[in-house]
Amino acid sequence: MTTTAFILVPGLFTGPHVWEATAARLTAAGAEVHTPVLAGPDLEADITAVLAAIDAIDPTSEQQIVLAGHDYGIHPAVGAADRRADRIARIVYVDSGMPQDGVPAVAAVPDQELSRHLTETAGALPPPATGAEWQRWGSTEGVPAAALDRLTALAAEQPVGTLLQPLRLTGAVAAVPTTGVLCTGSGTSIEMLQMLVGLGDPALQALTDPRVSFFELATGHWPMLSRPDELADVLLSAAAGEGHRLKPAAGGEPPTHLRPFLLDVPEVPHERHGNVDLYLPPGADGPLPAIVFVHGGPVPAGAQPSPRDWPTFVGYGRYAAEQGVVGVTLDHRLHDVGDYERAAADVAAAVALVRADPRVDGDRVGLWFFSGGGPMTADWLAAPPEWLRCVAATYPILAPLPNWGLVGDRFRPASVIASAGRLPILLTRVGLEMPEIAATVEEFVAAAKDCGANLEIIEAPHAHHGFETRDVTDESRTVVRQAMRGVLTHLGAV
Numbered sequence: 001m002t003t004t005a006f007i008l009v010p011g012l013f014t015g016p017h018v019w020e021a022t023a024a025r026l027t028a029a030g031a032e033v034h035t036p037v038l039a040g041p042d043l044e045a046d047i048t049a050v051l052a053a054i055d056a057i058d059p060t061s062e063q064q065i066v067l068a069g070h071d072y073g074i075h076p077a078v079g080a081a082d083r084r085a086d087r088i089a090r091i092v093y094v095d096s097g098m099p100q101d102g103v104p105a106v107a108a109v110p111d112q113e114l115s116r117h118l119t120e121t122a123g124a125l126p127p128p129a130t131g132a133e134w135q136r137w138g139s140t141e142g143v144p145a146a147a148l149d150r151l152t153a154l155a156a157e158q159p160v161g162t163l164l165q166p167l168r169l170t171g172a173v174a175a176v177p178t179t180g181v182l183c184t185g186s187g188t189s190i191e192m193l194q195m196l197v198g199l200g201d202p203a204l205q206a207l208t209d210p211r212v213s214f215f216e217l218a219t220g221h222w223p224m225l226s227r228p229d230e231l232a233d234v235l236l237s238a239a240a241g242e243g244h245r246l247k248p249a250a251g252g253e254p255p256t257h258l259r260p261f262l263l264d265v266p267e268v269p270h271e272r273h274g275n276v277d278l279y280l281p282p283g284a285d286g287p288l289p290a291i292v293f294v295h296g297g298p299v300p301a302g303a304q305p306s307p308r309d310w311p312t313f314v315g316y317g318r319y320a321a322e323q324g325v326v327g328v329t330l331d332h333r334l335h336d337v338g339d340y341e342r343a344a345a346d347v348a349a350a351v352a353l354v355r356a357d358p359r360v361d362g363d364r365v366g367l368w369f370f371s372g373g374g375p376m377t378a379d380w381l382a383a384p385p386e387w388l389r390c391v392a393a394t395y396p397i398l399a400p401l402p403n404w405g406l407v408g409d410r411f412r413p414a415s416v417i418a419s420a421g422r423l424p425i426l427l428t429r430v431g432l433e434m435p436e437i438a439a440t441v442e443e444f445v446a447a448a449k450d451c452g453a454n455l456e457i458i459e460a461p462h463a464h465h466g467f468e469t470r471d472v473t474d475e476s477r478t479v480v481r482q483a484m485r486g487v488l489t490h491l492g493a494v
Contacts (some may be wrong), residue, residue, distance in 0.1 A: 001065065001364070001423045002064065003030060003031065003062065003063050003064075003193050003352065004032070004064050004065075004066055004089075005031065005032040005033075005034065005057050005064070005241075006023075006026055006033050006034070006066050006067075006068070007029055007034045007035075007036065007050065007053045007054065007065065007067045007068070007069060007077075008023065008033065008035050008037075008068050008070075009023070009036060009038070009050055009067070009068065009069040009073035009074070009077045010071075010073050011069075011070040011071020011072045011073045011096070012036070012071050012072045012137055012158050013044065013125075013127040013128065013155040013158050014034035014151070014154075014155065014156075014467065015035075015036060015037055015038070015154065015156065016036070017150075017154055018151070018222070018224050018225060019033075019035050019224055019344040020318070020388070020480065021225075021228030021229070022224045022228040022231050022232045023035060023188060023232075025228065025232035025233075025482070026232050026235065026236070027231050029236055029275070030252070031234070031236070031239075031346040032047070032057075032063065033052045033075075033387050034056065035059070036050050036052065037049060037052040037163070038050075038073070038076060039122070039159075040124075040158075040159030040161055040162045041077060041159045041162070042159065042161035042162055042164075042165045043079065043104075043105065043161070043163075043166075043167060043441075044079075044086055044165060045074045045162075046075075046076035046079075047079040047080050047083075047445065048161055049076065049129075050067070050076045050077055050080035050108065050483060051080045051083060051084065054067075054080060054084050054087055055084075057087075058171045062194065062385055063090035063153060064090075064091055064239065064255070065087055065088050065089055066088075066090045066091075066235065066238065066406075067080070067081055067090070067091050067092070068091075068092035068093075068094055068196045068235060069091070069092070069093065069094065069096055069140065070094040070095065070109075070138075070160075070405050071095065071096055071221070072092075072096075072163070072244060073094075073096070074091075074093055074094075074096035074097065074099060075099045075105045075108075075162075075167055077091060077289060078091065078099045078167070078169070078173055079099075079167055079168070079169070081168045081173045081176055082170055082171075082172050082473065083170075083172075084171035085172040085173055085175055085176055088176050088192060089176075089177070089239070090176065090177045090238060090239060090241075091173070091176055091177075091178045091179070092179045092180075092181060092238050093178065093179070093180045093219050094167050094181045094224075094231070095182065095183040095186055095188075095223065096108070096150060096157045098203075099167050099169075100167070100169075101166070101167060101168065101169040101170070101171075101362050102166050102257045103166060103167060104164050104165060104166045104167065105162065105163045105167070105176075106111045106163040106164055106295075106381065109137075109163065109405065110379055112152060123157075123159070123160060123353040124147045124157035124159045124160060124487055125157060125158040125160060125373040126354035127150060127152075127155030127156060127157060127158070127238070128348045130152060130350070131145070131148040131149065131151075133139040133149065133150065133240060133381060133438060134152070134222075135138070136219025136402065137221070137336070137403075138186060138189075138220065138402065139183070139185045139186050139220030139403075140220050140221070140222065141185035141219055141220030142219040142220050142223075142226030142227060143220065143222050143226045144225075144226070145223045145304075145427065147225045148225075149186070150363070151222070151225065159294050164263070166423075175451055176240070177211040177212070177213075178211065178212050178213075179213045179214065179215065179238035179243055180207075180213075180214045181211070181214075181215050181217060181223065181231070181234055181238075181268070182214060182215070182216050182217070183214075183216075183217050183219050183220055183221055183223055184216055184217070184218050184435060184436050185218070185219050185220035185221070185402065185436075186220060186221050186401070186402050186403040187237045187314060187401025187402045187403045187404065187436045188401075188403060188436070189216060189434055189435070189436060190214050190216055190244050190246075191434050192434055192436070193207065193214070193246060194246055194247065195256075195465070195466070196467050197246055197247070197248070197299075197457045197489070198255035198256060198257060199255070199257065199299055199300060199303060199366055200282060201300040201303075202300065203300075204346045205248070207244045207246050208245075208247065208248040209468070210245060212237065212245070212246070213241070213243025213244060213245060214243050214244045214245075215234045215237065215238065215243050215244070215460065216245070217230055217231065217234065218435075220252075220402070221402070221403075225324050226355050236447045239393075247280070251300065256470045257267060257310055257311075257312065257469060258305075258310065258311060258440050258465055258467065258469070259310055259469040259470070260472075261311045261312060261314065261315025261316075261469060262315075262467075262468050262469065262470055262471075262473075262476050262477055262480065263319060263477060263480060263481075264424060265315055265318040265319045265322055266318065266322055267318065268280070268281075268282065268317070268321040268322070268327075270317060270405065273353060274327075274353075275308075275331045275332070275346065275350070276328060276330045276350045276352070276354070277308050277316075277317065277326055277328070277329045277330070278326055278327070278357070278469075279317035279320060279321040279326065279327035279328070279329075280321060280326055280359065281321045281323075281325070281326070282321075282322050284324060286361075287359060287360055287361035287362075287467060287489075288324065288325055288326050288359060288360060288361055288433045288489035288493075289325045289326070289356065289360075289361050289364035289366070289492065289493050290325060290326040290327075290328055290354050290355075290360045290361070290364070290365050290366070291316075291325055291327055291328065291365075291366045291367075291368055291487055291491070292327070292328040292350060292351055292354060292365065292367050292368065293316050293317065293320075293327065293328065293329050293330075293370070293375065294311055294329070294330070294332070294347055294348075294367065294368065294369045294370065294373040295307035295308070295310070295313060295327065295329075295331075295366050295370055295371070295373055296369075296371025296372035296374070296397070297332075297334035297335070297339075297343070297371070297373070298334050298336050298337060298339065298397075299334065299335060299374045301333075301335040302334060306331045307329075307331055308329040308330055311468075311469055312468045312469055313329045314329070315468065316329070316361070316368070316468075317329045318412055319480075319484060320484070323484065323488055323493065323494075324493060325485075325491060325493050326357075326359065327355070327359050327489065328350065328354050329344075330346065330347070330350040332346035332347055332350075332373075333346055334372065334373070337400070337401075337404040337405070338418060339378065340375060340406065340410075340411050342374045343373075343376065344379055344411075344479045346362070347367075347376055348379070351365065351367070354367045355387065360388045362387055363386070363404065364387070364389055364491050364492060364493075365387055365388060365389065365491075366389050366390045366391070366392065366490060366491050367380055367387070367388065367390075367391050367392070368391075368393070368467075368487065369391070369392070369394070369396055370393075370394050370395065370396065371394075371395055371396060371397060371465065371466070373391055373396070373398050373415065374396025374397045374398045374413070374440075375397060375398070375399070375400060375406075375411035375412070376411065377391055377393055377396070377398070378409070378410060378411050378412060378413040378415070378416050381413055381417055381419065381420040381423065381425070382416035382419050382420075383419065383422065383463075384419075384423045388423065389424070389490045389491050389492070390416060390423065390424040390425070390426060390486075390487055390491070391420075391423065391424075391425050391426070392425075392427075392428070392483060392487050393425070393426070393427050393428070394428040394431060394483065395428065395429075395430045395435050395437070395465045395467070396427070396440075396441065396464065397424070397440055397462075398413050398414065398441050398443065398444040399412050399413070399414060399440035399443055399444070400412065400426070401436060401437075401440070411429075412445035413419055413444050414443045414444045414446075414448075415447075417444065417447050417448050417451055418447075418451035418452070418453070419440045420453055421454075422454045422455070424454050424486075424490045425448070425453060425454060425456070426443070426456050426458065426483060426487060426490075427444075427455060427456070427457045427458065428457075428458045428460060428479060428483050429441055429445075429458070429459055429460065430458055430460045430463040430464060430467060431459070431460060431461035431462060431463060432462065432463060432464045432465075433465055434465060437465065445457070456486060458479055458482050458483050459479075460475060460479040461475075462474050462475065464478065467479075470481065
C-alpha cells in the first residue's frame with residue numbers, strides 16, 4: 001500500500017513550529033511528516049536542508065513524497081525537487097509564487113518598496129516585532145491572536161542571502177505534478193487565475209496542464225495557523241491528485257473578454273493617435289465632451305488584441321460616440337501589479353492629449369475606470385481638476401490586494417475619497433463579484449459614506465466581473481445604459 005511522506009518547508013522568519021497543527025493531522029491520517037529547518041545563510045544552504053529531508057526517506061519504500069513550500073519556502077522546495085525530480089510525486093505551492101530559473105526570491109517579496117532596498121541590507125532582515133508588522137509580509141486574516149503572538153515570539157532573522165541568491169534550475173522539475181493552494185484572503189482565487197489565463201499571459205499557460213491542480217482556502221497567508229486542519233485535508237487531497245483544473249486560453253470558444261459586446265452599437269470609425277483611440281460622433285459640430293475609458297489589468301505586455309481593441313472597449317467607445325460625445329480608449333502599461341505608477345502616467349498623458357484636441361471640450365471630461373484600473377481613480381479623487389465632471393468605475397478593484405505589496409495611499413481610493421469634495425462618482429457594483437475584489441469595494445463605499453462623498457451606486461445583482469461580454473442579459477444592458485446616462489448627465493450632454 002502506497003503511503004505519503006510530506007516534507008513541509010516553512011517561509012520567511014519561521015521554522016518547523018508553524019506546521020505543528022497541520023503535521024499532527026497529517027500524522028493522524030497515516031502520513032509521515034518531515035519539517036526541515038532552514039537556516040541559510042543563502043538559498044543554496046536551504047536547498048541542501050530540503051535535499052537532506054528527501055534523502056532521509058527510504059528510496060526503496062512505497063512512500064510517495066509530496067513537497068510543500070509556503071511563502072519563501074517554495075524556492076528551496078523547487079530547487080531541491082529539481083535535483084530529485086524522480087523522487088517527488090508532487091509539489092504543493094502554499095500561497096506562494098512561481099519560482100523561475102535565475103530569479104531570486106526577492107522578486108516575490110510582497111512589499112515592493114522593501115524589496116528594492118534589500119540589496120542595501122547586510123546580514124539579515126529583522127523579523128516582525130509585533131503582530132501588526134506581519135501584515136507587511138502577507139494577510140494575517142484568520143490567525144488567532146494567540147497564534148500570532150507565538151509566531152512573533154518564535155520569529156527568527158531572515159538571512160538576506162536567501163532572498164538575493166538566484167535560483168538555479170536544470171528544468172527537471174517541470175515534469176513534477178504541482179498543486180497550488182490559493183488563500184483568498186491574500187487576494188488570489190481560482191476564478192481570478194482563470195481570468196488571467198484567459199487574457200493570454202504566456203507565463204500562466206503552464207497552469208492549464210492537467211498535472212496542475214488548485215485548491216482554495218478562505219483565509220489569509222498563514223493557513224497552517226488559521227486553518228491547520230483544512231490545510232492538512234487539502235494536502236492529502238493534493239497527494240491523491242485531486243483539485244480544480246484551469247481551462248486553457250485556446251480553444252473553439254473565445255475567452256470571455258473577447259466575446260461580443262452586449263449592446264448593438266453602430267460601427268463608428270476611430271482615429272488612432274499612438275496608444276489612444278478617438279471615437280468621434282459622425283457629423284458633430286463644435287467641441288464635444290469626452291469620456292476616457294480606462295481598462296484594467298494587469299494585462300501581459302504584447303497581448304493581442306490589446307485592451308483598446310477588446311470588444312468591451314470598442315463597444316463603449318462606439319456607444320459614447322452614438323450618444324454624441326467623444327469616446328476615448330487607450331492602452332496603458334499595467335503589465336504587472338508593480339506598474340501602477342507608469343500606467344497612471346499613461347492615463348494622465350492620454351487625458352492631456354484628448355483635452356488638447358480642438359474637437360474636444362476640455363472643460364467637460366469624464367473618466368471611466370474598469371477592473372484593475374480602479375486603484376488609479378485615487379489620483380483623480382485626491383485632487384479633482386475643475387474640468388473633471390465625473391469619475392465612473394465599473395466592477396473596479398478599489399484597493400491594492402494584500403499580495404500586491406503596494407504601500408501608501410496613492411492607489412487606495414478609500415484613503416483619499418474625502419478630498420473628492422462634490423465630484424460625482426458613479427460605481428457599478430456587480431453582485432457576483434469575486435470576494436477578494438468585493439471587499440475592496442465595500443471598503444470604498446464605507447469610506448465614501450463616512451465623508452459624505454457624492455457617490456451613486458448602480459447595482460447589477462446578477463452580473464459578474466466583466467459582464468459586458470460574459471452576462472449578455474437585459475439586466476446587464478440596463479446597467480450599462482444607466483451608467484452611460486449618468487456620465488452623460490454630469491457632462492451636460494443630455
